[in-house]
Amino acid sequence: xxxxxxxxxxxxxxxxxxxxxxxxxxxxxxxxxxxxxxxxxxxxxxxxxxxxxxxxxxxxxxxxxxxxxxxxxxxxxxxxxxxxxxxxxxxxxxxxxxxxxxxxxxxxxxxxxxxxxxxxxxxxxxxxxxxxxxxxxxxxxxxxxxxxxxxx
Amino acid sequence: xxxxxxxxxxxxxxxxxxxxxxxxxxxxxxxxxxxxxxxxxxxxxxxxxxxxxxxxxxxxxxxxxxxxxxxxxxxxxxxxxxxxxxxxxxxxxxxxxxxxxxxxxxxxxxxxxxxxxxxxxxxxxxxxxxxxxxxxxxxxxxxxxxxxxxxx
DNA sequence: CGTGAAAAATACTCGCT
DNA sequence: AGCGAGTATTTTTCACG
Numbered sequence: 001x002x003x004x005x006x007x008x009x010x011x012x013x014x015x016x017x018x019x020x021x022x023x024x025x026x027x028x029x030x031x032x033x034x035x036x037x038x039x040x041x042x043x044x045x046x047x048x049x050x051x052x053x054x055x056x057x058x059x060x061x062x063x064x065x066x067x068x069x070x071x072x073x074x075x076x077x078x079x080x081x082x083x084x085x086x087x088x089x090x091x092x093x094x095x096x097x098x099x100x101x102x103x104x105x106x107x108x109x110x111x112x113x114x115x116x117x118x119x120x121x122x123x124x125x126x127x128x129x130x131x132x133x134x135x136x137x138x139x140x141x142x143x144x145x146x147x148x149x150x151x152x
Numbered sequence: 153x154x155x156x157x158x159x160x161x162x163x164x165x166x167x168x169x170x171x172x173x174x175x176x177x178x179x180x181x182x183x184x185x186x187x188x189x190x191x192x193x194x195x196x197x198x199x200x201x202x203x204x205x206x207x208x209x210x211x212x213x214x215x216x217x218x219x220x221x222x223x224x225x226x227x228x229x230x231x232x233x234x235x236x237x238x239x240x241x242x243x244x245x246x247x248x249x250x251x252x253x254x255x256x257x258x259x260x261x262x263x264x265x266x267x268x269x270x271x272x273x274x275x276x277x278x279x280x281x282x283x284x285x286x287x288x289x290x291x292x293x294x295x296x297x298x299x300x301x302x303x304x
Numbered sequence: 305c306g307t308g309a310a311a312a313a314t315a316c317t318c319g320c321t
Numbered sequence: 322a323g324c325g326a327g328t329a330t331t332t333t334t335c336a337c338g
Contacts, residue, residue, distance in 0.1 A: 016202035016203050017168060035332075035333070045207055045210070047205070048205040049205045094295045096290045105218060136250040138250055171313085184315095313332065
């Protein structure tokens with residue numbers, strides 16, 4: 001990870017569909033150089049993939065929330081089972097296994113509040129391992145690209 | 153948003169660098185058709201952009217956490233000011249303005265636990281509008297593509 | 305490692321249905 | 322809207338510094 005790699009990562013994070021030619025031009029290197037660097041970054045797993053960023057409202061899911069759950073017993077089997085069950089639900093965008101007040105944090109997106117309530121009551125509360133949960137409706141969200149390494 | 157649009161969104165969410173040719177092949181339409189559809193989806197804001205998914209550990213930031221904050225007074229001015237200040241910090245990946253027990257939820261990534269502590273003490277606690285906060289260290293995270301619309 | 309140039313693949317345009 | 326053929330760009334390979 002030298003400066004050239006960091007610059008590539010920064011550019012592709014901002015726009016994953018940059019042509020290799022344009023990327024090379026911005027970096028001030030030959031297209032073949034940029035191409036090879038990007039190939040290596042993918043191979044090393046630094047670049048994990050490329051994803052389109054979709055407007056959730058356009059997919060009829062304008063309501064987002066975090067749902068933090070307490071789960072017991074907190075065994076490997078229960079965690080994996082719970083995680084798999086949740087990720088198969090269409091309402092769930094992402095799930096996080098955590099240490100702290102909450103064992104799981106779910107990021108969900110639904111068409112409306114009624115559907116959120118339904119999810120909490122019918123999907124989450126139903127599960128025996130769920131001791132309790134707490135929801136936070138998201139009003140605004142800001143995601144930032146991770147431009148550079150933090151100094152160590 | 154007909155089925156063709158949904159399929160395009162699904163494919164580009166999974167791999168934003170699909171060639172238009174391959175996309176068209178998978179959809180069973182002509183390349184020019186796919187190209188025009190994608191153009192319209194971007195124009196309508198359904199596709200907001202394309203981003204490379206980067207391994208945070210490779211950028212020297214293997215430790216992730218959610219930090220949920222209570223902020224007072226919860227006025228527009230304080231919210232906007234707090235939000236702007238946080239988003240300018242390199243540790244912060246994303247920030248969410250919420251309703252619920254927490255007013256703000258921050259997604260942070262740092263090189264190690266020491267740096268997390270430092271962030272909490274020096275950056276967050278320092279601020280007068282912060283009444284309190286609660287951190288959850290993330291052990292595992294799973295992000296899912298949003299494949300289809302939920303039925304209304 | 306990086307380069308430049310050639311070959312292969314792809315994007316994009318446009319007249320037509 | 323969707324299509325297909327033609328043209329312009331781009332990607333990708335590779336022999337060389």
